[in-house]
Amino acid sequence: MARHKKHPPHEEHADESWLVPYADLLTLLLALFIVLFATATPDESKYEEVIQALYQAFGGQIPDTVAEIPDDFEIFIPTNPDGTPKPTEPTDDTTNPDGTGGEGDGTGKGIGSLMTALDEYVHANNLESSVSVDPLGENILVTLKNDVCFESGSKQVTNDMKAKLSILAQILRENQDAEFPFEIIVAGHTDNVPMKTPGYTNWDLSVDRALECMRLLINDTGLDPAHFSVRGYGELQPVDTNDTAEGRLRNRRVEVLISQPKIVEEDVES
Numbered sequence: 227m228a229r230h231k232k233h234p235p236h237e238e239h240a241d242e243s244w245l246v247p248y249a250d251l252l253t254l255l256l257a258l259f260i261v262l263f264a265t266a267t268p269d270e271s272k273y274e275e276v277i278q279a280l281y282q283a284f285g286g287q288i289p290d291t292v293a294e295i296p297d298d299f300e301i302f303i304p305t306n307p308d309g310t311p312k313p314t315e316p317t318d319d320t321t322n323p324d325g326t327g328g329e330g331d332g333t334g335k336g337i338g339s340l341m342t343a344l345d346e347y348v349h350a351n352n353l354e355s356s357v358s359v360d361p362l363g364e365n366i367l368v369t370l371k372n373d374v375c376f377e378s379g380s381k382q383v384t385n386d387m388k389a390k391l392s393i394l395a396q397i398l399r400e401n402q403d404a405e406f407p408f409e410i411i412v413a414g415h416t417d418n419v420p421m422k423t424p425g426y427t428n429w430d431l432s433v434d435r436a437l438e439c440m441r442l443l444i445n446d447t448g449l450d451p452a453h454f455s456v457r458g459y460g461e462l463q464p465v466d467t468n469d470t471a472e473g474r475l476r477n478r479r480v481e482v483l484i485s486q487p488k489i490v491e492e493d494v495e496s
Contacts, residue, residue, distance in 0.1 A: 337486045340401040340408075341366055347397060357390065368394065368482040370439070375480055379421065381434035383442060391439060394482070395447040402449070403486070410454050411483040412440040417474035418461040433458030439480050 344359040344366065358369045375387045383391070402408050414432030421427055436456040444451050466473035 335401050335403040336406065337364065337366060337408075337484070340397065340484065343397045343401055344368065344394075347393065353390070362483070365483055365485040368484065370480040370482070371476070375439070376435055376478075379431070381431060381438055383435075383438050388442060391442045395443045395449060398443070398484070399447050399449060406486050406488070407450060407453050409485045409487055410440075410443070410449075411457060412436045412443070412454065413457040413459060413481045413483065414439075415459050415463060415465075415477060415479050415481070416461050417464070417477045418468040419474065427460065429458055429460035429462075431458075432460045435480055439482070443482075 341359070341361065348354060348357050348359055356371055358371060360367045360369070370387060370390070375383060377384065398408060398410070414434070414436035416428040416432050416435075418428070421431060433456060436458055440454050440456050443449065444454060461468065461477065464473075464477040465479075466476040468474050468477060
């Protein structure tokens with residue numbers, strides 16, 4: 227009996243329908259990486275490359291002209307004094323011109339608003355020659371300069387400086403956060419000219435002057451004396467030479483250091 231010859235089975239082609247979605251996925255990934263790269267280094271050439279690449283990736287037609295970047299287009303990254311990026315956190319208070327800020331209760335009061343108010347007061351009244359306001363880390367240093375504070379060798383505050391201290395106290399009160407009150411240190415400085423009163427030194431004079439200024443800041447202002455302290459440095463911390471009249475004039479000063487301590491809440495394990 228004759229045998230029928232078996233024919234080999236028909237070869238089937240592999241299903242390649244998966245290539246279409248796979249290619250689409252690769253296209254989308256390419257477009258995503260282009261966008262991420264371009265936004266990390268925003269400049270005009272990269273901006274144009276992104277637009278053109280997106281049009282190509284999604285099958286569109288590349289326009290003849292690409293939208294121009296606005297002149298004020300920029301990315302601001304806050305940095306620390308050493309140049310490292312500063313993490314941004316939400317805050318209820320305003321910030322200082324140098325990037326620093328204080329605690330607040332949502333009222334807009336604190337070190338930031340105080341710095342702004344003091345600057346405005348000094349500039350509006352042309353007091354740069356007698357009063358300076360400087361950020362010092364997260365603090366503010368107000369310096370009452372020259373002989374506008376006291377007569378030579380005297381601890382009595384002049385009438386002109388009494389008025390300035392009264393306004394300073396008012397600004398402090400208006401910008402103080404009730405929850406985080408300011409800590410205020412009043413420090414006195416003198417030149418190196420010896421005192422004529424036996425047993426009374428420049429150190430004594432600097433303490434007495436700081437004490438007089440502190441009393442004026444507290445009187446009738448509502449500021450809590452518990453948050454004030456005084457220091458006297460005599461001639462030990464000069465900012466200029468004592469060999470000239472101009473230098474000695476600069477060294478005779480009263481400094482008001484204002485800080486706003488931050489309260490750190492710690493979880494206590496029961």
